[in-house]
Amino acid sequence: MKTKKLTGDRMFDIVNTVLILIIAIIILVPLLNVVASSFAESRALAEGNFIFFPEKWSLDNYRAVFKDTSIWKAFGISVAKTLIGVVTHVFFCAMVAYALSKRNLRGRKLYTVMGVITMFFSGGMIPTYLLMKQLGLLNSFWVYILPQLFSYYDVVILMNFFRQVPSSLEEAAKIDGAGVWRTFLTIAMPLSKPALATIALFNGVFQWNDFMTAKLYMTDKNLYPVQMKLYEIIVQQQAQSMNSIGNVALSTTSKGIQLATIVVTTVPIIIIYPLLQKHFVSGMMLGAVKE
Amino acid sequence: MKKTEQKRTGNSIGEKAKLFAKDFRRQLPLQMMVLPGIIFMIIFCYMPIYGLSIAFKSYTVIDTIDSADWVGWYNFKIVLGDKFFWQSVVNTLGISFLKLLIGFTTPILLSIMIYELRDGPFKRVIQTISYLPHFLSWIVLGGMLINWLSTTGLLNQILMGLGLVENPTNFLLDSGKYWWIASLSDTWKEAGWGTVLYLATMAGIDPTYYEAARIDGAGRLKQITSITLPLMRTIISLNFILTVSGLLKSNLDQTLVLMNSQNQARAEVIDSYVYRMGLTQGDFSYATAVGLGVSVVSVILLVTANKITGKINEESVL
Numbered sequence: 001m002k003t004k005k006l007t008g009d010r011m012f013d014i015v016n017t018v019l020i021l022i023i024a025i026i027i028l029v030p031l032l033n034v035v036a037s038s039f040a041e042s043r044a045l046a047e048g049n050f051i052f053f054p055e056k057w058s059l060d061n062y063r064a065v066f067k068d069t070s071i072w073k074a075f076g077i078s079v080a081k082t083l084i085g086v087v088t089h090v091f092f093c094a095m096v097a098y099a100l101s102k103r104n105l106r107g108r109k110l111y112t113v114m115g116v117i118t119m120f121f122s123g124g125m126i127p128t129y130l131l132m133k134q135l136g137l138l139n140s141f142w143v144y145i146l147p148q149l150f151s152y153y154d155v156v157i158l159m160n161f162f163r164q165v166p167s168s169l170e171e172a173a174k175i176d177g178a179g180v181w182r183t184f185l186t187i188a189m190p191l192s193k194p195a196l197a198t199i200a201l202f203n204g205v206f207q208w209n210d211f212m213t214a215k216l217y218m219t220d221k222n223l224y225p226v227q228m229k230l231y232e233i234i235v236q237q238q239a240q241s242m243n244s245i246g247n248v249a250l251s252t253t254s255k256g257i258q259l260a261t262i263v264v265t266t267v268p269i270i271i272i273y274p275l276l277q278k279h280f281v282s283g284m285m286l287g288a289v290k291e
Numbered sequence: 292m293k294k295t296e297q298k299r300t301g302n303s304i305g306e307k308a309k310l311f312a313k314d315f316r317r318q319l320p321l322q323m324m325v326l327p328g329i330i331f332m333i334i335f336c337y338m339p340i341y342g343l344s345i346a347f348k349s350y351t352v353i354d355t356i357d358s359a360d361w362v363g364w365y366n367f368k369i370v371l372g373d374k375f376f377w378q379s380v381v382n383t384l385g386i387s388f389l390k391l392l393i394g395f396t397t398p399i400l401l402s403i404m405i406y407e408l409r410d411g412p413f414k415r416v417i418q419t420i421s422y423l424p425h426f427l428s429w430i431v432l433g434g435m436l437i438n439w440l441s442t443t444g445l446l447n448q449i450l451m452g453l454g455l456v457e458n459p460t461n462f463l464l465d466s467g468k469y470w471w472i473a474s475l476s477d478t479w480k481e482a483g484w485g486t487v488l489y490l491a492t493m494a495g496i497d498p499t500y501y502e503a504a505r506i507d508g509a510g511r512l513k514q515i516t517s518i519t520l521p522l523m524r525t526i527i528s529l530n531f532i533l534t535v536s537g538l539l540k541s542n543l544d545q546t547l548v549l550m551n552s553q554n555q556a557r558a559e560v561i562d563s564y565v566y567r568m569g570l571t572q573g574d575f576s577y578a579t580a581v582g583l584g585v586s587v588v589s590v591i592l593l594v595t596a597n598k599i600t601g602k603i604n605e606e607s608v609l
Contacts, residue, residue, distance in 0.1 A: 012511040016407050023401065024420050027479070031423075033445045034435050048443025096328035099321040106315045111325055114332055123339020124582040125562070126569040130345075130356065131338050150331040180320040209428030212544060216570065227430045231548060234434045238551060241441075255438070262434045269426050276426065277419060280487070
């Protein structure tokens with residue numbers, strides 16, 4: 001009787017592990033296939049009869065990518081918009097959140113209601129586009145930064161964190177003659193590093209992966225971020241492969257470049273992924289606390 | 292005595308305002324920290340909400356939002372008679388229902404499967420792998436999908452290797468398969484990430500429940516159905532409400548990268564239709580009317596879903 005139950009649980013473990021392994025394979029195999037394909041020689045890529053090991057390896061695709069100055073430029077724009085965007089977003093949200101974390105702040109109720117409304121209602125695509133146009137942000141680098149300065153969701157997370165700063169510390173600073181800004185910068189901010197890091201990381205991933213801002217507001221190719229550049233390459237390649245069935249050589253070269261660009265675009269995400277993983281569970285819990 | 296009291300109540304509003312002004316002045320540095328946030332919200336959040344008024348106007352490029360003429364419900368009447376609009380509604384709903392069916396249930400099953408693994412390196416590796424696709428951009432994933440689904444791509448390789456198909460086809464050119472491609476690729480990307488909140492909830496379950504169940508002779512499956520799932524009811528209902536209220540929402544990034552001239556009839560969703568009508572064709576009022584109408588229906592869906600799950604759960608989640 002007892003052994004029967006035990007084997008039932010054993011069976012469960014085995015079936016569960018096998019199913020999970022299958023899921024892991026379904027996630028990993030396509031990713032590895034893309035990486036392998038990006039290193040394939042153009043003929044091997046055209047025939048395409050491999051999953052991990054092309055007939056002939058080659059770095060040609062990457063050479064072509066790195067020779068293309070427009071891709072370098074797009075990479076630079078992405079790095080700039082991510083760095084500037086993250087620093088300004090985190091600082092701006094922290095500043096507002098610090099003031100809102102003071103329960104005796106006059107007008108706090110009104111500010112909070114205003115903020116909560118922005119979490120549930122928005123003007124949508126077209127009115128926002130018209131606003132950007134009115135503000136002169138179309139074809140300006142600042143369209144990547146200004147509209148992303150503030151998020152009430154992040155303010156709520158930071159506000160909850162600032163409330164946990166022991167008030168005795170702030171009072172001591174006040175007695176020492178520190179003003180609001182000094183207390184904010186030297187006491188509240190350093191003590192809230194985990195929350196600031198979480199918000200910075202998520203905002204950074206958003207900035208790096210964001211393509212819609214460029215698609216909506218940017219026609220100047222000099223200001224394309226790398227995601228928009230990749231989109232352009234993909235659209236071109238698709239049009240080519242649909243129109244020029246005869247000209248296989250041309251479309252496979254551009255396919256190789258497309259694959260290499262995909263890999264290059266994703267490398268920064270992979271590099272910070274371990275950091276992200278460390279922070280996102282706590283970040284999610286911070287978000288859940290508010291609910 | 293009575294006189295002073297009267298005096299106090301008589302002046303209370305004035306005194307309150309005075310007190311407010313005094314406090315406000317004392318808190319001026321703090322108020323100056325909030326002010327930029329308030330200005331931001333007025334410009335970037337409330338101005339576009341005000342801009343929704345062009346749905347009731349005939350706005351052209353030479354107009355400002357205020358100068359355009361009011362036309363009442365005119366734009367909405369045209370929308371309701373537009374067969375391309377209805378086609379985008381059908382596509383949005385079709386893809387959303389498949390996502391509800393697959394994308395909503397997979398994270399629940401997956402989180403239970405991960406929860407049942409013994410703690411250790413294997414579990415951590417599985418979690419690391421499953422969260423990864425969430426951090427890829429839709430453009431990157433779209434580019435990958437175009438390659439996987441092409442005639443020389445991974446999927447044809449596998450299907451031909453297994454002898455399931457004779458001749459390779461490009462799946463993205465087959466409009467009949469688009470809804471499945473959209474919903475399955477979304478599930479592939481987000482299912483692992485969807486387990487984070489569920490796993491955090493499960494971590495809070497008292498382990499003595501499981502010990503008691505084991506002593507009573509309950510197997511693993513029985514423990515899942517009678518302990519784990521019931522304790523996750525609230526969080527699952529919350530996610531269900533959010534998914535249902537998002538039935539009319541669509542993934543514009545995904546659509547823009549995967550849509551082509553061959554599959555457009557099944558791929559055009561409401562958001563991409565708004566994009567096309569508004570920004571490509573310049574019919575701003577019309578596109579805004581579509582967007583506003585869809586938002587209103589989404590709010591109705593949210594309230595309804597909350598009521599229905601509330602009836603089932605005896606208390607509403609939101």
